[in-house]
Amino acid sequence: MSRPETNPLRDPRDRRLPRVPDPCALVVFGVTGDLARKKLIPAVYDLGNRGLLPPGFVLLGFARRDWGVGEFESLAREAASQHSRTEFREDVWRRIADSLSFLPGSFDDPEGFDALAAKLVELEETHGIKGNAAFYLSIPPAAFPTVLEQMARTEMSDNSVRGGWRRVVVEKPFGHDQQSARELNELVDRVFTPNDVFRIDHYLGKETVQNLLALRFANTLFEPIWNSHFVDSVQITMAEDVGIDGRAAFYDSAGAARDVLQNHLLQLLALTAMEEPVSFDAEAIRTEKIKVLNAISLPRDLEHDAIRGQYDQGWLAGQRVPAYLDEKDVPKGSTTETYVAVRLGIETRRWAGVPFYLRTGKRLPRRVTEIAVVFKKAPHLPFDATDTVELGQNQLVVRVQPDEGVTLRFGSKVPGSAMEVRDVSMDFLYGASFTESSPEAYERLILDVLLGDQTLFPRNEEVDASWRVIDPLEEFWATHPPEKYRAGEWGPRGADEMLTRDGRVWRRP
Amino acid sequence: MTTTLWDTNGGDIVKALLVERRAAGALASGLALSLVVVVDEKHVAEAETAATVAAAAHPCRLLIVVRRSLERDNRIDAEVQVGGRLGPTEAVVMRMHGRVALHAESVVLPLLAPDAPVVTWWYAAPPDVIATDALGVLANRRITDSAQASDPIAALQRRAEDFAPGDTDLAWSRTTPWRSLLASAMDPVDSAASTATVGCETGNPSGALLCGWLTSKLGVETTVEDTKGPGITEAGITVNNGYRVRITRPDGRLATLSLGEDPERKLPLPRRELGDLLAEELRRMDPDYVYAEALSAATGVGGLDQRPATRTHVWRDPAWAESG
Numbered sequence: 001m002s003r004p005e006t007n008p009l010r011d012p013r014d015r016r017l018p019r020v021p022d023p024c025a026l027v028v029f030g031v032t033g034d035l036a037r038k039k040l041i042p043a044v045y046d047l048g049n050r051g052l053l054p055p056g057f058v059l060l061g062f063a064r065r066d067w068g069v070g071e072f073e074s075l076a077r078e079a080a081s082q083h084s085r086t087e088f089r090e091d092v093w094r095r096i097a098d099s100l101s102f103l104p105g106s107f108d109d110p111e112g113f114d115a116l117a118a119k120l121v122e123l124e125e126t127h128g129i130k131g132n133a134a135f136y137l138s139i140p141p142a143a144f145p146t147v148l149e150q151m152a153r154t155e156m157s158d159n160s161v162r163g164g165w166r167r168v169v170v171e172k173p174f175g176h177d178q179q180s181a182r183e184l185n186e187l188v189d190r191v192f193t194p195n196d197v198f199r200i201d202h203y204l205g206k207e208t209v210q211n212l213l214a215l216r217f218a219n220t221l222f223e224p225i226w227n228s229h230f231v232d233s234v235q236i237t238m239a240e241d242v243g244i245d246g247r248a249a250f251y252d253s254a255g256a257a258r259d260v261l262q263n264h265l266l267q268l269l270a271l272t273a274m275e276e277p278v279s280f281d282a283e284a285i286r287t288e289k290i291k292v293l294n295a296i297s298l299p300r301d302l303e304h305d306a307i308r309g310q311y312d313q314g315w316l317a318g319q320r321v322p323a324y325l326d327e328k329d330v331p332k333g334s335t336t337e338t339y340v341a342v343r344l345g346i347e348t349r350r351w352a353g354v355p356f357y358l359r360t361g362k363r364l365p366r367r368v369t370e371i372a373v374v375f376k377k378a379p380h381l382p383f384d385a386t387d388t389v390e391l392g393q394n395q396l397v398v399r400v401q402p403d404e405g406v407t408l409r410f411g412s413k414v415p416g417s418a419m420e421v422r423d424v425s426m427d428f429l430y431g432a433s434f435t436e437s438s439p440e441a442y443e444r445l446i447l448d449v450l451l452g453d454q455t456l457f458p459r460n461e462e463v464d465a466s467w468r469v470i471d472p473l474e475e476f477w478a479t480h481p482p483e484k485y486r487a488g489e490w491g492p493r494g495a496d497e498m499l500t501r502d503g504r505v506w507r508r509p
Numbered sequence: 510m511t512t513t514l515w516d517t518n519g520g521d522i523v524k525a526l527l528v529e530r531r532a533a534g535a536l537a538s539g540l541a542l543s544l545v546v547v548v549d550e551k552h553v554a555e556a557e558t559a560a561t562v563a564a565a566a567h568p569c570r571l572l573i574v575v576r577r578s579l580e581r582d583n584r585i586d587a588e589v590q591v592g593g594r595l596g597p598t599e600a601v602v603m604r605m606h607g608r609v610a611l612h613a614e615s616v617v618l619p620l621l622a623p624d625a626p627v628v629t630w631w632y633a634a635p636p637d638v639i640a641t642d643a644l645g646v647l648a649n650r651r652i653t654d655s656a657q658a659s660d661p662i663a664a665l666q667r668r669a670e671d672f673a674p675g676d677t678d679l680a681w682s683r684t685t686p687w688r689s690l691l692a693s694a695m696d697p698v699d700s701a702a703s704t705a706t707v708g709c710e711t712g713n714p715s716g717a718l719l720c721g722w723l724t725s726k727l728g729v730e731t732t733v734e735d736t737k738g739p740g741i742t743e744a745g746i747t748v749n750n751g752y753r754v755r756i757t758r759p760d761g762r763l764a765t766l767s768l769g770e771d772p773e774r775k776l777p778l779p780r781r782e783l784g785d786l787l788a789e790e791l792r793r794m795d796p797d798y799v800y801a802e803a804l805s806a807a808t809g810v811g812g813l814d815q816r817p818a819t820r821t822h823v824w825r826d827p828a829w830a831e832s833g
Contacts, residue, residue: 006699008726009692014799016685016789020693051686054693055766055774091762091777098775128771130697 021450023056024132024164025123027116029107029147030139031061031072035171037079039202040136043442045080049092050439052447056128058099062116064106072102085440099127107143110150117154121162131164134198134449140250141173145187152191159193167196169449172263173254174199177474178467185460198449199463203264203369204456205441205448208404209271212371213285215398215406217276222396225375227350232393233502235357235372236268237509239364241316243487244338248329255336257308257470257477260360264369266293266466267458268400269356272371273346282454286462293465297345302476304501307483307494309339311363314487321363321487337482338362341495342473343502355502359495363487368509369400383419390422395507405429512589519616522587522601526620529591530599540599540622542791545629545644546573553602555783556632562784564598567791570622571600574644576610579827583607585616611826614643626650626794630787634658638671640820652790654679655714665714669810674796674818680714681800682786686778687719687744687756694754694768695746705731705746708757710738719744721807722799740780 010017026044028036047053061072077097081088103119105112123129133156137147151157151168159166170188175181188197203209216222225231238260244251251259270289277284299305313323324330324338339361346356375394388411395409406428414420448456483492490506499505510533512525544563548556553575560571588602601620605613621627628650635653639645655678658664668678695702705723709716716733719741723731727746736742738761745755756778758764764778801813 007692007695008702008728009688009695009723011726011799014688015793016682016797016799017689017692020689022696051689055690055768055776056771089777091779095776126772128768128774 018050018052019447019451020052021054021447022132022164023054023128023130024134024450025058025060025120025127025129026134026136026446026450027060027062027120028136028138029062030137031102032063032065032075033138035138036061037075038083039440039442040138040446041076041079042083042085043440043446045084045088045093045096046086046440046443047447048096049084049086049089053096054450056130058101058123058127058129059096060101060103060116060119060123062103062105062112064104066104067102069100069102073097073100076100085443107139107147107150110153113150113154113156117156120156124162129164131162132166133164134167134169136169136449138171141175141184144170144184148187148191157191159196165196165452166192167198167449167452168192169198169200171200173258174263174463175467176254176258178464178471181463181467185463189460194460195454197460198445198454198457199460200445201263201267201458202441202445203400204267204458205443205445206400206404207439208398208400208406209268210456211406212271212398213280223276226373228352228354230375231354232374232376233355233357233504234269234272235374235507236265236272236359236370237372237507238264238268238360238369239367239490239509240360240362241364241367243311243321243363244324244327244330246328248327252330252334252336255308256338256340256360256362257473261340261342261358262466262470263458265358265360266296266469267462268369268371269296269344269358270462272373273348273351273356275350280455282457285455286459290459290461290465292346292348293462293469295347295351296465296469297347298469298472299343299345302473303480304494305343305498306473306476307339307341307492307498308337308477308480309341309361309485309492309495310336310482311338311361311487312484314363314489316363316365316488323487324363335481337477339364339482339485339491339495341491341498343498344469357499357504357506359491359506361485361491364490365488366509367402370509371398371400372396372507372509374504374507383421387419388421390420392423397507403429510590510592514587514589516584517587518585519619522585522589522603522616523619525587525589526591526599526601529589533591540570540625541567542626542628542794543570543572543621544791545617545627545648546571546632547629547642547644548573548575548632550575550577550604552632556630557600557602559632559783559787560600561598562782563787563791566788569598569628569791570620570625571598572617572620573600573602574613574617575602575604576613577604577606579608579610581606583609585609612643614647617644618647621647628652628791628794630790632657635664635668637667638823638825639673639676640671640823641825643822646820646822649675650790650794651676652679652787653677656680656683660712661714662712662717665717665804666808666810669804669808669813672801672804672810672813673816673820674798674801674814677790677797677800678714678718678804679783679786679790681718681797681803682789683715683740683781684719684722685789686781687741688722690756690764690766690778691723691744691746691754694756694766698748698752698754700749700752702727702729702746703749705729706734706744707731707741708734708736708743709741711735713738713740716741717807718800718803721805722803725802725806 270292274288274292277288341359344356373396391411397407408426411421412424485492584606586604590600626649629648630652636642655664707720720731743757752769767773
């Protein structure tokens with residue numbers, strides 16, 4: 001760890017100096033995959049371009065390819081030049097190219113891991129990485145146990161052996177139910193120490209999500225009304241216009257609830273509903289999130305308040321798209337859901353009685369993620385009933401993506417001689433002016449891993465608590481086939497009816 | 510997108526800005542600050558480019574003031590733009606002739622974004638005493654660039670004597686990558702430093718500030734060596750136990766880092782563009798006390814952080830100087 005307290009050049013008032021990680025290696029398993037090419041390698045380049053990589057740094061690729069470092073470099077170069085956020089500059093790239101390394105090997109091949117362990121020792125000498133390494137497991141979940149066992153065997157996961165830190169980054173899915181998640185957590189926490197395990201949920205790396213905490217806890221304006229006295233309901237939406245993108249094998253065994261609801265949506269819910277943390281450090285924030293996740297209650301009537309859907313063929317953005325069942329490699333008669341809408345409650349004094357409506361789906365009209373807090377209507381309106389027909393409920397909407405920002409919707413008088421009140425929106429565009437400087441989620445998260453900052457990573461208890469919510473739903477759905485919805489519309493009829501019964505409607509995002 | 514006003518007045522500029530804003534819709538909502546740029550005619554294009562880069566990171570209302578000959582009759586020409594070639598920002602470029610240029614603040618004040626911080630940036634030789642320029646007095650943050658002066662080291666001295674919290678200098682922003690590298694190189698070091706050196710082009714104000722920073726933070730004598738440049742070319746720290754940190758950058762682009770016995774490492778350390786420097790300055794609106802300490806150590810002027818943060822405008826008529 002860096003020791004700012006003993007370094008005379010570090011001054012807490014000096015906000016210009018960025019935090020730069022210790023010398024270290026970032027080892028990526030499955031470095032030839034999509035995620036590595038589109039996100040990880042570009043993020044490393046962007047960090048380098050912003051001067052946030054330590055002087056001693058190595059990006060070590062590990063994959064089943066008969067490659068030398070030359071082939072890896074051309075792959076990495078193409079990935080960085082195509083997908084990096086910041087401008088591609090030759091001199092920055094040359095420096096990163098100097099710190100690239102590649103090892104061929106498959107996940108079940110002990111020799112590959114012996115070679116990797118030896119390579120890490122060698123890099124201490126040649127690149128001065130001081131025994132620090134972060135392992136990024138961009139691999140299918142089925143390969144997790146094998147890889148982790150190999151790491152345990154070669155002792156490369158052990159902090160004490162080489163005198164530096166050893167960290168591991170795991171991607172979702174974290175298991176497929178509570179039981180399997182526990183086994184996985186138990187394994188990864190045993191091989192590494194719990195503090196060295198980083199579970200990536202890339203939504204938490206997004207600026208607007210972090211801004212939600214600033215919005216709530218840095219202002220006096222919102223917190224007093226952030227409770228069941230004023231809030232009528234909360235809608236959290238994550239809609240995608242794409243289909244399953246050729247990931248049929250994975251998707252068909254998971255479905256929307258495991259793929260999105262269990263992690264992204266429940267994390268967004270936790271950040272929206274949690275109490276104020278006592279401080280802004282990782283432990284305090286996670287403690288509050290856990291409390292909320294543990295307080296989530298499921299609807300009593302699952303049949304009407306936990307809706308699954310599966311898209312049928314239809315038209316989307318002017319193109320004809322096939323039904324889920326007709327997508328390549330989807331088994332005939334599959335009952336996997338591509339849409340979920342569920343009404344959850346939070347059993348705390350702050351939120352008792354406020355429904356949290358969560359929905360996610362594929363092949364919906366547009367790609368959007370947002371959190372909408374809908375406020376109660378004013379208890380009394382001193383206007384004529386006809387004056388306020390067009391007045392809805394006040395809303396505070398945090399737009400997570402795209403077009404990041406915050407919208408506040410309230411009633412305003414329509415100009416003219418008659419008293420007429422109508423909803424207007426006040427917009428704070430985070431995107432329009434800030435995007436150029438706001439880092440990509442992966443950039444931020446990789447930097448946090450190398451710095452050892454756990455704030456934006458869910459802890460294993462959070463994963464466990466999320467599965468506690470999902471498991472009963474999955475159990476119920478096992479005997480209830482999903483409802484069909486046309487590709488290009490906002491989900492199945494049942495989801496609309498779920499809100500209609502409560503006297504509400506879904507927001508059109 | 511653009512309205513050009515010839516021989517106009519402050520009131521009409523305010524109206525034109527309002528009309529442009531309405532026409533552009535929500536384009537420029539979420540202003541974080543007003544940036545007042547004081548610039549000579551020949552540097553307008555450069556200042557605009559830099560401000561556009563900075564505005565991409567910090568949405569601002571850009572007010573560019575060009576003061577032209579005092580001798581001519583009073584006249585203001587203005588160009589009002591929202592979301593035009595200056596990027597996603599609101600910009601007003603004002604050219605002032607005659608004595609109205611001495612009262613530029615009377616035009617600028619009604620144009621400032623409501624209740625947002627004001628930053629004034631002199632992209633020209635900075636005034637000797639900032640209190641004599643009302644555009645500096647009304648700002649929360651003042652950015653000068655000593656490197657623009659004919660004698661930069663003397664200009665730095667002036668900045669120290671005239672300092673008030675909230676002042677910064679681009680010569681200081683230019684040291685950030687060096688300071689960042691030095692600080693991370695010192696992270697693993699346990700014992701105290703014994704000596705430090707800085708090598709830079711003769712009369713380079715950034716070199717002087719880097720030296721001042723090392724002196725104030727390490728508490729050791731730091732020597733400056735003159736080199737051919739460009740800019741800062743090297744910096745080194747020797748620690749009591751003999752461990753050495755040394756960074757050299759002879760070509761202004763690629764640096765070589767050597768830490769103790771470790772093998773040398775090359776890394777890019779390019780001299781940064783004006784826009785990046787400005788964006789760094791706009792990132793924070795609070796006084797930079799680390800700069801104050803470095804400036805104090807570099808110039809020998811003490812008590813900088815004790816100075817009051819606000820100035821009172823001092824009227825100084827250039828006509829007096831000529832007659833007296």
